[in-house]
Amino acid sequence: MLCIGLRPNIDKDCRALILGSMPGVKSLEAQQYYAHPQNRFWPMMAHLLGEALPSAYEERLAMLLRHHIALWDSIGSCEREGSLDSAIRNEQGNDFAALLQEYPGIRAIYFNGGKSAQAFKRYNKALLARPDIAFHAMPSTSPANARWRLPMLEAAWRKALTESGILCYTENKI
Structure with missing residues:
Protein backbone atom coordinates (compact mmCIF):
# COMPACT_ATOMS: atom_id res chain seq x y z
CA MET A 1 0.00 0.00 0.00
CA LEU A 2 1.36 3.42 -0.94
CA CYS A 3 1.64 5.78 2.03
CA ILE A 4 1.98 9.55 1.58
CA GLY A 5 3.03 11.49 4.67
CA LEU A 6 1.43 14.52 6.26
CA ARG A 7 2.39 18.17 5.85
CA PRO A 8 4.74 19.65 8.44
CA ASN A 9 3.29 21.53 11.40
CA ILE A 10 5.70 24.45 11.57
CA ASP A 11 5.93 28.22 11.70
CA LYS A 12 8.72 30.82 11.56
CA ASP A 13 9.15 30.82 15.38
CA CYS A 14 9.99 27.12 15.66
CA ARG A 15 13.39 26.25 17.14
CA ALA A 16 12.90 22.48 17.44
CA LEU A 17 11.68 19.84 15.00
CA ILE A 18 10.35 16.45 16.09
CA LEU A 19 10.44 13.83 13.35
CA GLY A 20 8.58 10.56 13.21
CA SER A 21 9.26 8.01 10.49
CA MET A 22 5.94 7.70 8.62
CA PRO A 23 2.47 7.98 10.21
CA GLY A 24 0.76 4.68 10.91
CA VAL A 25 -2.48 3.47 9.38
CA LYS A 26 -4.75 5.20 11.94
CA SER A 27 -2.83 8.48 11.61
CA LEU A 28 -2.98 8.41 7.82
CA GLU A 29 -6.71 7.59 7.88
CA ALA A 30 -7.33 10.48 10.28
CA GLN A 31 -4.75 12.74 8.58
CA GLN A 32 -3.38 13.46 12.08
CA TYR A 33 0.03 12.90 13.61
CA TYR A 34 0.05 10.28 16.38
CA ILE A 69 8.19 22.95 18.33
CA ALA A 70 7.58 21.76 14.76
CA LEU A 71 6.41 18.30 13.75
CA TRP A 72 7.06 16.29 10.59
CA ASP A 73 8.43 12.94 9.39
CA SER A 74 11.73 11.75 7.96
CA ILE A 75 9.93 9.79 5.23
CA GLY A 76 7.69 11.55 2.73
CA SER A 77 6.32 8.43 1.03
CA CYS A 78 6.77 4.69 1.14
CA GLU A 79 5.09 1.36 0.60
CA ARG A 80 3.93 -0.42 3.74
CA GLU A 81 1.37 -2.97 4.86
CA GLY A 82 0.23 -2.15 8.39
CA SER A 83 1.87 0.40 10.65
CA GLN A 101 16.19 27.04 4.37
CA GLU A 102 12.61 28.25 4.77
CA TYR A 103 12.69 27.88 8.58
CA PRO A 104 16.25 28.79 9.62
CA GLY A 105 15.38 29.04 13.32
CA ILE A 106 15.46 25.25 13.79
CA ARG A 107 18.34 24.49 16.16
CA ALA A 108 17.47 20.98 17.34
CA ILE A 109 16.01 17.91 15.63
CA TYR A 110 14.57 15.04 17.67
CA PHE A 111 14.01 11.65 16.05
CA ASN A 112 10.98 9.87 17.51
CA GLY A 113 12.35 6.35 17.14
CA GLY A 114 15.16 4.57 15.35
CA LYS A 115 13.59 4.39 11.88
CA SER A 116 13.13 8.17 11.85
CA ALA A 117 16.83 8.70 12.62
CA GLN A 118 17.92 6.03 10.15
CA ALA A 119 15.88 7.48 7.27
CA PHE A 120 16.97 11.06 7.99
CA LYS A 121 20.64 10.05 8.06
CA ARG A 122 20.30 8.11 4.81
CA TYR A 123 18.96 11.10 2.85
CA ASN A 124 20.52 14.07 4.64
CA LYS A 125 24.20 13.34 5.25
CA ALA A 126 25.26 16.92 4.52
CA LEU A 127 22.79 18.35 7.02
CA LEU A 128 24.20 16.15 9.79
CA ALA A 129 27.46 18.12 9.57
CA ARG A 130 25.76 21.44 10.40
CA PRO A 131 27.24 22.70 13.67
CA ASP A 132 24.22 24.96 14.35
CA ILE A 133 21.76 22.05 14.68
CA ALA A 134 21.78 19.44 17.46
CA PHE A 135 20.45 15.98 16.57
CA HIS A 136 18.85 13.72 19.17
CA ALA A 137 17.86 10.06 18.72
CA MET A 138 14.93 9.52 21.08
CA PRO A 139 12.97 6.45 22.17
CA SER A 140 9.79 5.98 20.16
CA THR A 141 6.44 6.92 21.66
CA SER A 142 4.76 4.20 19.56
CA PRO A 143 2.75 1.51 21.32
CA ALA A 144 5.07 -0.98 19.58
CA ASN A 145 7.83 0.30 21.90
CA ALA A 146 6.22 -1.27 24.96
CA ARG A 147 9.45 -1.67 26.92
CA TRP A 148 9.58 2.11 27.42
CA ARG A 149 6.84 3.03 29.86
CA LEU A 150 5.51 6.59 29.87
CA PRO A 151 7.60 7.81 32.86
CA MET A 152 10.77 6.48 31.17
CA LEU A 153 9.85 8.18 27.89
CA GLU A 154 9.13 11.46 29.66
CA ALA A 155 12.45 11.38 31.50
CA ALA A 156 14.45 10.77 28.30
CA TRP A 157 12.56 13.39 26.29
CA ARG A 158 12.66 15.92 29.15
CA LYS A 159 16.43 15.57 29.44
CA ALA A 160 17.02 16.10 25.70
CA LEU A 161 14.51 18.97 25.36
CA THR A 162 15.98 20.69 28.42
CA GLU A 163 19.59 20.30 27.27
CA SER A 164 18.66 21.98 23.97
CA GLY A 165 16.92 24.84 25.76
CA ILE A 166 13.48 23.89 24.43
CA LEU A 167 12.20 23.20 27.95
CA CYS A 168 13.04 25.27 30.99
CA TYR A 169 12.52 22.46 33.46
CA THR A 170 12.59 22.77 37.21
CA GLU A 171 11.44 20.15 39.70
CA ASN A 172 8.55 22.40 40.82
CA LYS A 173 7.32 23.31 37.34
CA ILE A 174 5.88 20.01 36.19
Whole structure:
Protein backbone atom coordinates (compact mmCIF):
# COMPACT_ATOMS: atom_id res chain seq x y z
CA MET A 1 0.00 0.00 0.00
CA LEU A 2 1.36 3.42 -0.94
CA CYS A 3 1.64 5.78 2.03
CA ILE A 4 1.98 9.55 1.58
CA GLY A 5 3.03 11.49 4.67
CA LEU A 6 1.43 14.52 6.26
CA ARG A 7 2.39 18.17 5.85
CA PRO A 8 4.74 19.65 8.44
CA ASN A 9 3.29 21.53 11.40
CA ILE A 10 5.70 24.45 11.57
CA ASP A 11 5.93 28.22 11.70
CA LYS A 12 8.72 30.82 11.56
CA ASP A 13 9.15 30.82 15.38
CA CYS A 14 9.99 27.12 15.66
CA ARG A 15 13.39 26.25 17.14
CA ALA A 16 12.90 22.48 17.44
CA LEU A 17 11.68 19.84 15.00
CA ILE A 18 10.35 16.45 16.09
CA LEU A 19 10.44 13.83 13.35
CA GLY A 20 8.58 10.56 13.21
CA SER A 21 9.26 8.01 10.49
CA MET A 22 5.94 7.70 8.62
CA PRO A 23 2.47 7.98 10.21
CA GLY A 24 0.76 4.68 10.91
CA VAL A 25 -2.48 3.47 9.38
CA LYS A 26 -4.75 5.20 11.94
CA SER A 27 -2.83 8.48 11.61
CA LEU A 28 -2.98 8.41 7.82
CA GLU A 29 -6.71 7.59 7.88
CA ALA A 30 -7.33 10.48 10.28
CA GLN A 31 -4.75 12.74 8.58
CA GLN A 32 -3.38 13.46 12.08
CA TYR A 33 0.03 12.90 13.61
CA TYR A 34 0.05 10.28 16.38
CA ALA A 35 -3.67 9.47 16.06
CA HIS A 36 -3.40 5.94 17.44
CA PRO A 37 -5.01 6.12 20.91
CA GLN A 38 -2.17 4.11 22.48
CA ASN A 39 0.62 6.31 21.14
CA ARG A 40 2.13 8.24 24.03
CA PHE A 41 3.31 11.27 22.04
CA TRP A 42 0.50 13.74 22.79
CA PRO A 43 0.08 12.92 26.52
CA MET A 44 3.86 13.02 26.96
CA MET A 45 4.28 16.36 25.19
CA ALA A 46 1.39 17.99 27.06
CA HIS A 47 2.90 16.87 30.38
CA LEU A 48 6.40 18.01 29.45
CA LEU A 49 5.09 21.38 28.27
CA GLY A 50 3.07 21.84 31.45
CA GLU A 51 -0.27 21.95 29.65
CA ALA A 52 -3.52 20.02 29.83
CA LEU A 53 -3.85 17.61 26.93
CA PRO A 54 -6.09 19.29 24.33
CA SER A 55 -8.81 17.04 22.99
CA ALA A 56 -8.96 18.66 19.54
CA TYR A 57 -6.16 17.82 17.11
CA GLU A 58 -5.76 21.42 15.91
CA GLU A 59 -5.30 22.53 19.53
CA ARG A 60 -2.59 19.89 19.98
CA LEU A 61 -0.74 21.23 16.96
CA ALA A 62 -1.13 24.78 18.28
CA MET A 63 0.25 23.69 21.68
CA LEU A 64 3.48 22.58 20.01
CA LEU A 65 3.77 25.78 18.01
CA ARG A 66 3.28 27.90 21.16
CA HIS A 67 6.38 26.18 22.48
CA HIS A 68 8.28 26.65 19.19
CA ILE A 69 8.19 22.95 18.33
CA ALA A 70 7.58 21.76 14.76
CA LEU A 71 6.41 18.30 13.75
CA TRP A 72 7.06 16.29 10.59
CA ASP A 73 8.43 12.94 9.39
CA SER A 74 11.73 11.75 7.96
CA ILE A 75 9.93 9.79 5.23
CA GLY A 76 7.69 11.55 2.73
CA SER A 77 6.32 8.43 1.03
CA CYS A 78 6.77 4.69 1.14
CA GLU A 79 5.09 1.36 0.60
CA ARG A 80 3.93 -0.42 3.74
CA GLU A 81 1.37 -2.97 4.86
CA GLY A 82 0.23 -2.15 8.39
CA SER A 83 1.87 0.40 10.65
CA LEU A 84 5.19 -1.11 11.68
CA ASP A 85 8.37 0.71 10.68
CA SER A 86 9.94 -2.66 9.88
CA ALA A 87 7.40 -3.07 7.04
CA ILE A 88 8.44 0.17 5.26
CA ARG A 89 9.71 -0.39 1.70
CA ASN A 90 10.72 1.91 -1.17
CA GLU A 91 10.88 4.97 1.07
CA GLN A 92 11.50 8.49 -0.16
CA GLY A 93 12.84 11.07 2.28
CA ASN A 94 11.33 14.48 2.87
CA ASP A 95 13.21 17.57 1.63
CA PHE A 96 14.89 18.90 4.75
CA ALA A 97 17.34 21.16 2.93
CA ALA A 98 14.37 23.17 1.65
CA LEU A 99 12.55 23.05 5.00
CA LEU A 100 15.58 24.32 6.93
CA GLN A 101 16.19 27.04 4.37
CA GLU A 102 12.61 28.25 4.77
CA TYR A 103 12.69 27.88 8.58
CA PRO A 104 16.25 28.79 9.62
CA GLY A 105 15.38 29.04 13.32
CA ILE A 106 15.46 25.25 13.79
CA ARG A 107 18.34 24.49 16.16
CA ALA A 108 17.47 20.98 17.34
CA ILE A 109 16.01 17.91 15.63
CA TYR A 110 14.57 15.04 17.67
CA PHE A 111 14.01 11.65 16.05
CA ASN A 112 10.98 9.87 17.51
CA GLY A 113 12.35 6.35 17.14
CA GLY A 114 15.16 4.57 15.35
CA LYS A 115 13.59 4.39 11.88
CA SER A 116 13.13 8.17 11.85
CA ALA A 117 16.83 8.70 12.62
CA GLN A 118 17.92 6.03 10.15
CA ALA A 119 15.88 7.48 7.27
CA PHE A 120 16.97 11.06 7.99
CA LYS A 121 20.64 10.05 8.06
CA ARG A 122 20.30 8.11 4.81
CA TYR A 123 18.96 11.10 2.85
CA ASN A 124 20.52 14.07 4.64
CA LYS A 125 24.20 13.34 5.25
CA ALA A 126 25.26 16.92 4.52
CA LEU A 127 22.79 18.35 7.02
CA LEU A 128 24.20 16.15 9.79
CA ALA A 129 27.46 18.12 9.57
CA ARG A 130 25.76 21.44 10.40
CA PRO A 131 27.24 22.70 13.67
CA ASP A 132 24.22 24.96 14.35
CA ILE A 133 21.76 22.05 14.68
CA ALA A 134 21.78 19.44 17.46
CA PHE A 135 20.45 15.98 16.57
CA HIS A 136 18.85 13.72 19.17
CA ALA A 137 17.86 10.06 18.72
CA MET A 138 14.93 9.52 21.08
CA PRO A 139 12.97 6.45 22.17
CA SER A 140 9.79 5.98 20.16
CA THR A 141 6.44 6.92 21.66
CA SER A 142 4.76 4.20 19.56
CA PRO A 143 2.75 1.51 21.32
CA ALA A 144 5.07 -0.98 19.58
CA ASN A 145 7.83 0.30 21.90
CA ALA A 146 6.22 -1.27 24.96
CA ARG A 147 9.45 -1.67 26.92
CA TRP A 148 9.58 2.11 27.42
CA ARG A 149 6.84 3.03 29.86
CA LEU A 150 5.51 6.59 29.87
CA PRO A 151 7.60 7.81 32.86
CA MET A 152 10.77 6.48 31.17
CA LEU A 153 9.85 8.18 27.89
CA GLU A 154 9.13 11.46 29.66
CA ALA A 155 12.45 11.38 31.50
CA ALA A 156 14.45 10.77 28.30
CA TRP A 157 12.56 13.39 26.29
CA ARG A 158 12.66 15.92 29.15
CA LYS A 159 16.43 15.57 29.44
CA ALA A 160 17.02 16.10 25.70
CA LEU A 161 14.51 18.97 25.36
CA THR A 162 15.98 20.69 28.42
CA GLU A 163 19.59 20.30 27.27
CA SER A 164 18.66 21.98 23.97
CA GLY A 165 16.92 24.84 25.76
CA ILE A 166 13.48 23.89 24.43
CA LEU A 167 12.20 23.20 27.95
CA CYS A 168 13.04 25.27 30.99
CA TYR A 169 12.52 22.46 33.46
CA THR A 170 12.59 22.77 37.21
CA GLU A 171 11.44 20.15 39.70
CA ASN A 172 8.55 22.40 40.82
CA LYS A 173 7.32 23.31 37.34
CA ILE A 174 5.88 20.01 36.19
